[in-house]
Amino acid sequence: MNVMQLDAGSFRLPESVFPRLTADNRPYWDAAREHRLVVPFCDTCKRNFYPIGPRCPYCFGDKISWKAPAGRPTLASWIRFHKPYFEWLKDVVPYVAGLVDVCPGVRMPVLLWPTPEADPTVGQELALEFLDVTDSLSLPVYRAIPPKGAE
């Protein structure tokens, strides 16, 4: 378990936008609370898939387990929010969100945190971290690692 506390700084999530827990996604959020990332895995065709759901989208199999993704996450794309669309984001802008290739079959939009000082690069490697929002909610986030050779 990663016990390092990541500084949430200005990112103070109000309860109104907490992720909605369902019977399908509860294992994902339960693991995140323990600072573990798990993604759906189809026991029939042996593939990871996303989004979370009751069936494998590749083979319609219904035997689903949860596994830690293998391999290194990389950045498929990224954006920087300058406009605070919600009141609680007023002190957070500008912040950066990324589309992350977590492993084959799993790509997620996530917050890049802490906000990278330099522009990230499409394709660069990322490091998984967890942002503790409350005792019962931790968000998987990714830290942009400077590309090799950069300071």
Add this chain to the structure above:
Amino acid sequence: MEGLAVISGVGDSTYAFHSGRTPVDHMSEALGEALEDAGLEPGEIDGMIVEGGLDYDLVATNFGLNVRYSLQTWSHGRFTGPIIATAAAVVQAGLANNVLCIHARSGVSQFGGPNDREAFREGGGPHGELSHYGITAPASGAALAWRRYVAMYDADPDALRHVAVPQRGYAALNPNAVLKGKPLSEAEYLKDRLIIEPLRRADFALPNDGSVAIIVSAGREVPHGTRILGTQGLKASRQEVAFGNPDMGLGYQDSTTPVPEEHPVFARSGTARGKIDLVCIYDSFSPQVVFELERFGYCPYGTAWKWLAEGRPGQNGTLPVNSSGGHIAEAGLSGWNHLVEIHRQLHGKCGERQVPSPKFAQYIGPGACSIIFGGAN
């Protein structure tokens, strides 16, 4: 080619920011214009398809309509093309003779921001919104797609000015446009405010209020009508994302290698790409224009940004694109104002921005939905 049905009349309300008017009031103006354009009385409307907003039965009740066929979709503009195609099928099937297709919006509060509940749907919002990460607006999908495109093809990151500038040029000449008389220079574009980087304010659909009504009628000989020549549907799969092309490595797409697609809308309409005189592309955000030109084969993958930079889509270009100014310069109206523009262009009613004698026009919406229209026979 005779066509499947005709657009017998169109109407649009006065587009404005913070109009202070209700959506149903905007609808009443659009419907009144459409009935006049079609030469129909309210009692002759016997079918109705409503996109979002006001409930279909309240539309009928408010305007004294008595219809025998009704249908309603969610408010998203991806359903606009399918609505017109469905209306054509409805009149062909004899379920109704004159189908009112109508949409109204209060732009400022609809998508993105504190009044937007989209992200709280089961499975998140339809554009990938995730509020708990501050990913709160549909534009985030378009911004992710454009950044990805630039990296895939080593494109000019500021190439979207070649979408925004010509569309603002068209809108400047369009008396219905929210941004009439307000052209944009390339220098102004480059200084424009970043909203969700890499997108600037000028890349966004306008958050205006307004309504459009379109009447789809049976009978192929309506002299003032616009013929619906051929259609193709809204695709849905893991490969589709709201604001990008398939095979870009976005959303849940498994592939990152684009493969040219078949587009039966050309054969079904008895036309071909080379015969199209005007293309109107759904442009909630300017990158969609780049992506759709490639998806529909007007440019090879990875090259539309260069084609646009050569000035092809503007007033003196080889293929007019979004001649009303589109969502980003005429009005944010979810595809509907593009359909109004096509009808008016095909009948030579577009004044200073009129495309010279267009015969065929193509509407391209999200998810490869497309309709090809022809003017009077």
